[in-house]
Amino acid sequence: MNKIKMPVFKYSYRIDPDERQIIYTNICDISTPSRSFYFMVCISTIIATYGLLANSTAVVIGAMLVAPLMGPIFGIALGLSNGDNKLLRNSVRSELLGMLLAVALAAIIGLVPLRPDFATEIVARTQPTIYDIIIALASGLAGAYTMVNRKLSPALPGVAISTALVPPLATVGLCLAAHNYEWALGAFLLFLVNLLAIEFAAAAVFFISGLVKLNRENGLVVFFRRFGLSLVILLVMGVFMTQTLINIVGDRALAEQLRESLSEQIKTTVGARLSELRYERKDGVLNVMAVTLTPQQFEAQRVEVIEKALQKE
Incomplete structure (x- = not known):
């Protein structure tokens, strides 16, 4: 009997070898800590925070468009996938400092007098559900795919809108300023889930597209070894977030x-x-x-x- 061999990634998009270095450099650039990166973190946080306080969905969407926090997540995914420790360190530093900056700035804004009561835009980000994990995974896949397929780069702003990174951090800062630590924890969990889901999805795209060179025979083993912890955390949090969704539906x-x-x-x-x-x-x-x-x-x-x-x- 003849054996039919079908390549696993036969029908997936594969990066041209000449473009691999260009894409790699682009991801390194958007992952590197810089003044412009932190400036955009501040601007997007201000927009998101006042959008949340004003209960304006349109303003919050505007903050998502200019927020630069997705770039370092792609850098983390690529650094882990390719064993690039320098890229991984730079990306983690950018994301961590950007996160702390966003929370601190939102908390300062939250301490300003005449702050209105928390509206639905804020409350919605304190109770993450399984839907948020699915959205983040899809956003990570779309965002990484637009990075490796430059013909789709015009779609990147749309991906940014679907990804909630700065608004949850702004919610954390506002809740900390109001001493509402339970809601602050919920909003931070939303940010953490988004980060891990985007990282995992992006790494999968980088692997499948050929941006990261791994042996076809043991590539999946290496992939899950490097991202197994992220997957386990997502699965555990997915269980709890499914229960949260059930509770929300029951309450309604x-x-x-x-x-x-x-x-x-x-x-x-x-x-x-x-x-x-x-x-x-x-x-x-x-x-x-x-x-x-x-x-x-x-x-x-x-x-x-x-x-x-x-x-x-």
Whole structure:
């Protein structure tokens, strides 16, 4: 019986040998610490922080466009893949100092008086879910592919928009300034997950495209040896983030159920309607607070009927 051999990467994009050094140099350039790099970190952090405070999605997107933090992540991926310790050190230094600079600057802005309450743009970045890992993996694949295939370089700004790096760091700084350490931790986990997912995805692209020369027979072994830790961390965090998503979906369903039940009870009073609904779990007990607009005050007996109806839900 004849054996049919099919190359694993036959249908993947392969880098022209003449372009390999050019691409390698480009990644080294965007990974190297420089004044312009840190200047852009400051500018993007200012834009992101005030965009978060203003609850403006468009402004936050603008910050993603000018943020330079994806470059060093590509450098980390390439440095680990190719065993280039100098590139790896420079990239780690750039990313670490850029991260600290972004958090510190956002925290300083958060200490300024007349700061508004945290809006949905901030809260959304404190509860990362499995969706964020999937988005980061896709962004890393797209971003690295645009780096190795220069014909697609115009698509790089679109990749930057899909990648949340500076906004989570700005959220960390704002939450630290407000002494909300739980939310700060959630936002930092979002940044960390994005970093690891982009790094892993980019390394896969560099390997498959031929930017990194590895032996075809043991290449996968070498790849997973170098990036196994990142993969394990992503898998572990993915489990927790899946549970977070389940909790969020459950909370939304509960809120809708409570809203429908309250609305049914309140509308029996002519002219009354539900204005606001809030709830919290404490010591295994669900506490519900509702604000209603009524032409007259509810009697104690009527409130008791509504409470009993909620307890049955």
